[in-house]
Amino acid sequence: xxxxxxxxxxxxxxxxxxxxxxxxxxxxxxxxxxxxxxxxxxxxxxxxxxxxxxxxxxxxxxxxxxxxxxxxxxxxxxxxxxxxxxxxxxxxxxxxxxxxxxxxxxxxxxxxxxxxxxxxxxxxxxxxxxxxxxxxxxxxxxxxxxxxxxxxxxxxxxxxxxxxxxxxxxxxxxxxxxxxxxxxxxxxxxxxxxxxxxxxxxxxxxxxxxxxxxxxxxxxxxxxxxxxxxxxxxxxxxxxxxxxxxxxxxxxxxxxxxxxxxxxxxxxxxxxxxxxxxxxxxxxxxxxxxxxxxxxxxxxxxxxxxxx
Amino acid sequence: xxxxxxxxxxxxxxxxxxxxxxxxxxxxxxxxxxxxxxxxxxxxxxxxxxxxxxxxxxxxxxxxxxxxxxxxxxxxxxxxxxxxxxxxxxxxxxxxxxxxxxxxxxxxxxxxxxxxxxxxxxxxxxxxxxxxxxxxxxxxxxxxxxxxxxxxxxxxxxxxxxxxxxxxxxxxxxxxxxxxxxxxxxxxxxxxxxxxxxxxxxxxxxxxxxxxxxxxxxxxxxxxxxxxxxxxxxxxxxxxxxxxxxxxxxxxxxxxxxxxxxxxxxxxxxxxxxxxxxxxxxxxxxxxxxxxxxxxxxxxxxxxxxxxxxxxxxxxxxxxxxxxxxxxxxxxxxxxxxxxxxxxxxxxxxxxxxxxxxxxxxxxxxxxxx
Numbered sequence: 321x322x323x324x325x326x327x328x329x330x331x332x333x334x335x336x337x338x339x340x341x342x343x344x345x346x347x348x349x350x351x352x353x354x355x356x357x358x359x360x361x362x363x364x365x366x367x368x369x370x371x372x373x374x375x376x377x378x379x380x381x382x383x384x385x386x387x388x389x390x391x392x393x394x395x396x397x398x399x400x401x402x403x404x405x406x407x408x409x410x411x412x413x414x415x416x417x418x419x420x421x422x423x424x425x426x427x428x429x430x431x432x433x434x435x436x437x438x439x440x441x442x443x444x445x446x447x448x449x450x451x452x453x454x455x456x457x458x459x460x461x462x463x464x465x466x467x468x469x470x471x472x473x474x475x476x477x478x479x480x481x482x483x484x485x486x487x488x489x490x491x492x493x494x495x496x497x498x499x500x501x502x503x504x505x506x507x508x509x510x511x512x513x514x515x516x517x518x519x520x521x522x523x524x525x526x527x528x529x530x531x532x533x534x535x536x537x538x539x540x541x542x543x544x545x546x547x548x549x550x551x552x553x554x555x556x557x558x559x560x561x562x563x564x565x566x567x568x569x570x571x572x573x574x575x576x577x578x579x580x581x582x583x584x585x586x587x588x589x590x591x592x593x594x595x596x597x598x599x600x601x602x603x604x605x606x607x608x609x610x611x612x613x614x615x616x617x618x619x620x621x622x623x624x625x626x627x628x
Numbered sequence: 629x630x631x632x633x634x635x636x637x638x639x640x641x642x643x644x645x646x647x648x649x650x651x652x653x654x655x656x657x658x659x660x661x662x663x664x665x666x667x668x669x670x671x672x673x674x675x676x677x678x679x680x681x682x683x684x685x686x687x688x689x690x691x692x693x694x695x696x697x698x699x700x701x702x703x704x705x706x707x708x709x710x711x712x713x714x715x716x717x718x719x720x721x722x723x724x725x726x727x728x729x730x731x732x733x734x735x736x737x738x739x740x741x742x743x744x745x746x747x748x749x750x751x752x753x754x755x756x757x758x759x760x761x762x763x764x765x766x767x768x769x770x771x772x773x774x775x776x777x778x779x780x781x782x783x784x785x786x787x788x789x790x791x792x793x794x795x796x797x798x799x800x801x802x803x804x805x806x807x808x809x810x811x812x813x814x815x816x817x818x819x820x821x822x823x824x825x826x827x828x829x830x831x832x833x834x835x836x837x838x839x840x841x842x843x844x845x846x847x848x849x850x851x852x853x854x855x856x857x858x859x860x861x862x863x864x865x866x867x868x869x870x871x872x873x874x875x876x877x878x879x880x881x882x883x884x885x886x887x888x889x890x891x892x893x894x895x896x897x898x899x900x901x902x903x904x905x906x907x908x909x910x911x912x913x914x915x916x917x918x919x920x921x922x923x924x925x926x927x928x929x930x931x932x933x934x935x936x937x938x939x940x941x942x943x944x945x946x947x948x949x950x951x952x953x954x955x956x957x958x959x960x961x962x963x964x965x966x967x968x969x970x971x972x973x974x975x976x977x978x979x980x981x982x983x984x985x986x987x988x989x990x991x992x993x994x995x996x997x998x
Binding site for chain 1: 672673675676677703824825826827828829832833834835836837838839840842843844845846847857858860861864865868869882883995996997
């Protein structure tokens with residue numbers, strides 16, 4: 321290998337690198353949304369929570385010098401927003417979709433307002449783990465320069481799987497999400513479960529945001545989020561409300577996102593608008609292919625107001 | 629509820645009546661004594677390390693001048709909100725000069741406001757004034773591609789892999805003109821140099837810009853240049869990957885202390901002063917104001933520490949030649965990257981040649997497609 325051009329080999333490598341670099345915020349936000357939806361609520365406000373988390377993470381990392389403290393505060397900011405959503409939706413006849421949309425506006429507005437002085441300063445970024453140390457090819461090393469949050473995200477998918485399917489609390493959460501009447505009959509605190517589930521979703525979305533500002537692309541700016549929070553909602557449906565699937569969907573989405581630039585990089589210069597849209601086309605295609613016409617929301621939690 | 633807009637309108641009319649009396653006095657009698665109030669509208673944040681910041685720097689310079697008051701509004705969308713913002717600046721603050729810095733403000737917002745307030749001067753970035761439009765509109769732009777050409781020469785001297793990477797937003801004529809100029813500059817140093825361009829498809833997409841930068845570095849580019857609205861992410865990513873970079877819009881030197889070579893920057897203060905002068909002098913604004921390096925409409929960022937003395941010297945020579953008119957960037961024979969001759973031998977298209985306004989090709993040596 322001559323080190324300057326590896327030709328077509330660059331494509332799978334770019335997709336692999338892209339999957340690792342781009343997927344992390346999707347993993348966090350989609351698993352967070354999954355927990356919320358499993359409780360029977362949908363929080364569309366995660367886009368705003370993501371921006372707020374990105375801003376808070378960057379701010380605290382800059383002020384304290386510790387990026388991990390930044391991640392923590394991003395999670396806390398997200399939790400506060402989750403709590404807000406959870407509480408507002410607990411009021412009778414309040415629509416969770418509408419509240420979610422207003423929280424997008426509030427979250428991004430607040431993030432822009434408070435984040436104004438943060439565009440210029442340089443916050444310490446999250447360190448990454450150089451897993452490509454064994455290779456002498458610089459692009460291999462760069463592709464395998466992996467942030468620790470990526471592994472946290474993978475672990476999270478399995479932890480959430482075990483939590484939902486093997487623990488009493490997980491059963492309670494699923495019951496609340498599937499049938500409010502059954503949950504009440506069993507004496508479960510329905511509202512409390514939903515509020516906690518929305519808070520958990522908020523924490524994860526906030527952390528996902530801090531990955532954007534502290535790792536990749538790695539700085540705070542107002543254009544930082546380009547719909548990652550909203551895409552996560554689609555990813556959850558796509559993943560049929562299963563956390564391991566959500567992990568896979570996020571990786572697929574991240575890898576597909578790298579396709580557009582990577583193809584132009586190796587000299588396939590035409591159709592870049594089409595290739596840039598690859599993740600969305602892919603999601604749409606798989607959703608169409610995987611959705612059963614007879615029971616389109618067979619896997620959806622019963623209380624989720626998606627299909628009413 | 630139907631009463632509400634009527635109420636607001638009548639309140640506005642009252643305000644206008646109250647506000648216009650001293651305004652008429654001001655514009656006829658006391659022009660020299662009263663400070664000149666300039667209103668500036670930005671489409672984004674003033675600190676975006678990009679286009680808006682380049683305007684904000686000029687506004688800050690304007691503010692320092694005696695007898696000038698500057699009022700600014702950020703993140704004004706290119707909608708009816710732009711009209712409201714301009715109207716507010718004129719009525720409440722008595723702005724006599726409005727600097728509308730974003731392309732989308734022109735039609736119909738600046739046009740309508742200019743017709744409504746004929747005593748106020750409107751200067752718009754990027755628009756083109758045509759006969760029949762209100763006389764109090766000036767349009768300005770700068771030949772940033774001349775500065776990109778200088779960046780290309782510096783990059784051409786510095787590259788070892790003979791491959792430059794460029795992350796660009798969309799293939800619009802202004803961008804193509806700059807991309808080509810960068811390539812022509814680099815290839816004037818060594819014709820073996822290739823420029824690989826990646827279009828992200830939109831003006832601000834940080835994740836895709838970072839991904840594009842990574843891909844270009846993976847493909848062996850050792851200098852990365854940017855043509856997106858906020859090039860901070862591109863320059864930062866290039867720095868992280870240990871390659872050199874050339875900036876755009878305003879200086880990104882502080883995010884890439886090691887690899888930043890130079891960058892193409894706007895110097896909006898020059899055209900701004902032209903319009904401030906015409907308001908002061910009570911003259912009609914210049915309708916079509918364009919220039920480049922020669923009149924200090926654009927400039928290059930100070931050279932980074934890596935830039936060799938030869939590269940500096942070559943850049944300075946090229947700058948002097950461009951200003952003196954002995955060198956023309958778009959001169960034939962020039963081929964596009966499909967092999968067609970776009971400018972035949974002996975033909976020169978100087979910077980203010982309107983033939984370049986609709987440019988739709990990438991020159992030889994660029995890997996990419998419009």
